[in-house]
Amino acid sequence: xxxxxxxxxxxxxxxxxxxxxxxxxxxxxxxxxxxxxxxxxxxxxxxxxxxxxxxxxxxxxxxxxxxxxxxxxxxxxxxxxxxxxxxxxxxxxxxxxxxxxxxxxxxxxxxxxxxxxxxxxxxxxxxxxxxxxxxxxxxxxxxxxxxxxxxxxxxxxxxxxxxxxxxxxxxxxxxxxxxxxxxxxxxxxxxxxxxxxxxxxxxxxxxxxxxxxxxxxxxxxxxxxxxxxxxxxxxxxxxxxxxxxxxxxxxxxxxxxxxxxxxxxxxxxxxxxxxxxxxxxxxxxxxxxxxxxxxxxxxxxxxxxxxxxxxxxxxxxxxxxxxxxxxxxxxxxxxxxxxx
Amino acid sequence: xxxxxxxxxxxxxxxxxxxxxxxxxxxxxxxxxxxxxxxxxxxxxxxxxxxxxxxxxxxxxxxxxxxxxxxxxxxxxxxxxxxxxxxxxxxxxxxxxxxxxxxxxxxxxxxxxxxxxxxxxxxxxxxxxxxxxxxxxxxxxxxxxxxxxxxxxxxxxxxxxxxxxxxxxxxxxxxxxxxxxxxxxxxxxxxxxxxxxxxxxxxxxxxxxxxxxxxxxxxxxxxxxxxxxxxxxxxxxxxxxxxxxxxxxxxxxxxxxxxxxxxxxxxxxxxxxxxxxxxxxxxxxxxxxxxxxxxxxxxxxxxxxxxxxxxxxxxxxxxxxxxxxxxxxxxxxxxxxxxxxxxxxxxxxxxxxxxxxxxxxxxxxxxxxxxxxxxxxxxxxxxxxxxxxxxxxxxxxxxxxxxxxxxxxxxxxxxxxxxxxxxxxxxxxxxxxxxxxxxxxxxxxxxxxxxxxxxxxxxxxxxxxxxxxxxxxxxxxxxxxxxxxxxxxxxxxxxxxxxxxxxxx
Numbered sequence: 059x060x061x062x063x064x065x066x067x068x069x070x071x072x073x074x075x076x077x078x079x080x081x082x083x084x085x086x087x088x089x090x091x092x093x094x095x096x097x098x099x100x101x102x103x104x105x106x107x108x109x110x111x112x113x114x115x116x117x118x119x120x121x122x123x124x125x126x127x128x129x130x131x132x133x134x135x136x137x138x139x140x141x142x143x144x145x146x147x148x149x150x151x152x153x154x155x156x157x158x159x160x161x162x163x164x165x166x167x168x169x170x171x172x173x174x175x176x177x178x179x180x181x182x183x184x185x186x187x188x189x190x191x192x193x194x195x196x197x198x199x200x201x202x203x204x205x206x207x208x209x210x211x212x213x214x215x216x217x218x219x220x221x222x223x224x225x226x227x228x229x230x231x232x233x234x235x236x237x238x239x240x241x242x243x244x245x246x247x248x249x250x251x252x253x254x255x256x257x258x259x260x261x262x263x264x265x266x267x268x269x270x271x272x273x274x275x276x277x278x279x280x281x282x283x284x285x286x287x288x289x290x291x292x293x294x295x296x297x298x299x300x301x302x303x304x305x306x307x308x309x310x311x312x313x314x315x316x317x318x319x320x321x322x323x324x325x326x327x328x329x330x331x332x333x334x335x336x337x338x339x340x341x342x343x344x345x346x347x348x349x350x351x352x353x354x355x356x357x358x359x360x361x362x363x364x365x366x367x368x369x370x371x372x373x374x375x376x377x378x379x380x381x382x383x384x385x386x387x388x389x390x391x392x393x394x395x396x397x398x
Numbered sequence: 399x400x401x402x403x404x405x406x407x408x409x410x411x412x413x414x415x416x417x418x419x420x421x422x423x424x425x426x427x428x429x430x431x432x433x434x435x436x437x438x439x440x441x442x443x444x445x446x447x448x449x450x451x452x453x454x455x456x457x458x459x460x461x462x463x464x465x466x467x468x469x470x471x472x473x474x475x476x477x478x479x480x481x482x483x484x485x486x487x488x489x490x491x492x493x494x495x496x497x498x499x500x501x502x503x504x505x506x507x508x509x510x511x512x513x514x515x516x517x518x519x520x521x522x523x524x525x526x527x528x529x530x531x532x533x534x535x536x537x538x539x540x541x542x543x544x545x546x547x548x549x550x551x552x553x554x555x556x557x558x559x560x561x562x563x564x565x566x567x568x569x570x571x572x573x574x575x576x577x578x579x580x581x582x583x584x585x586x587x588x589x590x591x592x593x594x595x596x597x598x599x600x601x602x603x604x605x606x607x608x609x610x611x612x613x614x615x616x617x618x619x620x621x622x623x624x625x626x627x628x629x630x631x632x633x634x635x636x637x638x639x640x641x642x643x644x645x646x647x648x649x650x651x652x653x654x655x656x657x658x659x660x661x662x663x664x665x666x667x668x669x670x671x672x673x674x675x676x677x678x679x680x681x682x683x684x685x686x687x688x689x690x691x692x693x694x695x696x697x698x699x700x701x702x703x704x705x706x707x708x709x710x711x712x713x714x715x716x717x718x719x720x721x722x723x724x725x726x727x728x729x730x731x732x733x734x735x736x737x738x739x740x741x742x743x744x745x746x747x748x749x750x751x752x753x754x755x756x757x758x759x760x761x762x763x764x765x766x767x768x769x770x771x772x773x774x775x776x777x778x779x780x781x782x783x784x785x786x787x788x789x790x791x792x793x794x795x796x797x798x799x800x801x802x803x804x805x806x807x808x809x810x811x812x813x814x815x816x817x818x819x820x821x822x823x824x825x826x827x828x829x830x831x832x833x834x835x836x837x838x839x840x841x842x843x844x845x846x847x848x849x850x851x852x853x854x855x856x857x858x859x860x861x862x863x864x865x866x867x868x869x870x871x872x873x874x875x876x877x878x879x880x881x882x883x884x885x886x887x888x889x890x891x892x893x894x895x896x897x898x899x900x901x902x903x
Contacts, residue, residue: 066533070493260512262505265494269502272491279451279489280551281474281503339493
């Protein structure tokens with residue numbers, strides 16, 4: 059009855075993730091077939107990554123927090139604050155390394171303060187991070203109401219650094235080869251992804267996130283330091299928001315008080331589409347990665363279909379989120395019924 | 399049996415706001431013994447256990463393990479001192495695998511050695527004969543297996559003291575025996591086991607010693623030989639047993655003269671097959687049958703708690719339609735649900751708020767019950783039902799199970815129902831409160847209220863009911879009254895032996 063070869067059924071986490079990946083691939087193939095155009099070029103995918111590296115990073119952080127049963131809606135505002143701070147710092151003659159440290163420090167500060175309030179004073183995470191969001195937004199505006207452009211030679215080098223892959227490129231109308239381009243930010247995002255993946259899959263701490271999200275009381279009884287674990291989840295999420303801010307700066311090269319507006323909601327959407335449950339305990343960085351890509355793809359498809367007005371993107375995003383949540387609850391309830 | 403004291407708890411005091419939960423309790427556990435900790439709900443068993451496991455901090459007293467005074471501030475501390483607990487509610491994480499659940503929280507490295515854990519877990523599981531795979535997600539296992547995984551975890555932690563808090567409540571007989579074998583095995587290895595349970599026979603089956611608590615105080619420590627079961631019960635409830643058996647002689651002749659209050663013909667719901675049923679005013683009737691026989695489903699259909707799919711219902715001879723609980727309530731029917739934690743109490747609300755809930759729903763939200771009215775209702779019923787609570791504003795969740803049940807009873811009594819359905823009102827509550835609830839049921843009947851009483855303890859139903867509806871496989875298979883109301887007859891009917899009683903109404 060218990061042979062080593064027994065194939066375990068997919069866990070909820072794996073099942074939801076698989077669904078997302080399948081839907082993403084299906085959707086992309088469909089777009090290639092029907093819309094053609096840009097979707098036929100590899101650059102389309104790279105562009106999606108280039109444009110959304112910071113969203114992916116933020117979503118990864120949020121996934122950790124959500125697996126632990128929490129929520130952090132300050133991530134977008136912290137990203138924005140980091141962008142503005144880095145731009146101003148660089149323009150006043152700061153160094154590139156200094157700006158990286160600054161970005162991480164800002165994220166860390168938010169992570170620590172919010173994490174302490176949520177874990178040790180047991181204040182509702184929604185309220186704490188809502189306050190954090192207002193605080194960061196307000197502070198961004200104080201730093202500068204007007205858009206600021208980076209004017210820093212060293213940073214410009216970093217910003218322009220791109221990996222070019224000629225064989226994945228395409229020939230433009232005039233016959234010139236346009237190589238596929240990947241920005242540095244994408245590699246940062248990939249690095250974050252790998253680290254988060256390792257953390258959640260192979261580290262004791264990662265399992266502890268799942269444990270406290272699955273059943274907090276049980277986790278305590280199992281000898282897990284619940285408060286500390288939760289604190290760390292917010293701390294990591296904060297740091298990732300800081301890194302996301304730096305990547306954002308590299309991508310846009312400018313700071314603006316409305317940067318990353320609504321990013322927290324897109325990050326939550328990415329996590330959910332990727333199979334993370336708001337109730338905690340279920341989630342996966344791979345799912346989140348594809349969740350972010352799915353979200354982006356649908357927006358691209360909307361734009362390519364000629365629906366250029368911005369509300370169409372919002373409407374489809376909303377519709378898709380509903381669809382995924384519905385799908386998840388149907389799949390999960392089917393499963394628990396079958397078990398009985 | 400060795401006699402070295404392994405664990406000594408001396409003069410443990412624990413105070414909750416307004417309640418002295420433990421008043422100088424002593425407890426001694428020796429090596430290689432199974433020590434039953436007994437007491438009614440609210441006696442302080444759980445509190446004592448939680449002090450020992452670091453969930454609560456004690457307000458006085460000392461704890462020694464192997465003669466060393468230790469301080470336990472958290473569950474981790476307790477684990478480090480070799481004290482492991484398996485709780486009644488599964489305290490593992492359903493979203494992790496069996497192996498992860500066995501090793502999480504006690505890994506020595508930062509990394510997870512998944513393969514190692516799985517191999518070790520499989521070994522332990524097969525040694526203990528637990529039918530689970532290490533790679534299985536825990537939520538996919540049955541409750542019994544989950545419980546055993548929890549024990550396996552504790553066993554592997556080289557625990558010196560193993561606390562089993564109501565471990566058998568979700569297990570069937572075979573599983574209970576497996577657990578007992580496991581307990582004896584551990585005992586022979588020198589582990590001290592603290593066994594908390596409501597099942598008296600089980601205490602006598604495996605235990606060496608019994609410590610009895612009552613009202614937060616130590617009653618005494620006994621070996622099983624010197625404390626027969628009857629005395630144990632009387633020590634737990636603090637009264638003599640005569641009272642228990644002197645209740646409930648029924649005059650059958652009278653019953654038939656009373657008017658019929660509720661009558662259902664072919665009533666069916668999404669979960670219950672069509673059935674006929676009637677109850678007279680002032681009658682106490684019971685539904686009995688094994689779990690899954692449809693007894694709860696049937697009464698839920700009466701109350702409209704499930705989707706009613708057919709049948710005619712008459713109340714006082716008039717045809718009514720009851721498809722929703724609120725309609726049942728307006729027709730004078732109250733229903734105390736089987737699972738009080740899920741369907742009954744609202745744990746965070748106060749005793750007062752929980753009590754007025756049903757009345758408020760019946761009044762509608764436009765006619766709120768004034769604060770002073772609510773307070774006087776609450777006080778009245780706290781007194782009447784002898785609810786042990788710090789005050790009427792205490793959250794219900796902090797009361798003991800028996801008192802929570804009384805609060806729900808109060809909620810329904812306040813609506814002055816003419817027909818009250820009590821589904822397992824005495825499950826998981828202590829003997830004393832059981833007795834009070836049984837008495838209350840009989841008193842209600844005297845006042846003309848019809849009561850349907852469901853309990854999985856047949857004895858209890860025989861004491862309170864004057865008529866028993868017996869169900870098997872979702873059908874009513876018999877109705878017993880008068881001299882047929884005895885345990886043998888009920889058993890026979892449930893089992894489907896003599897079927898002379900299968901006269902349909």
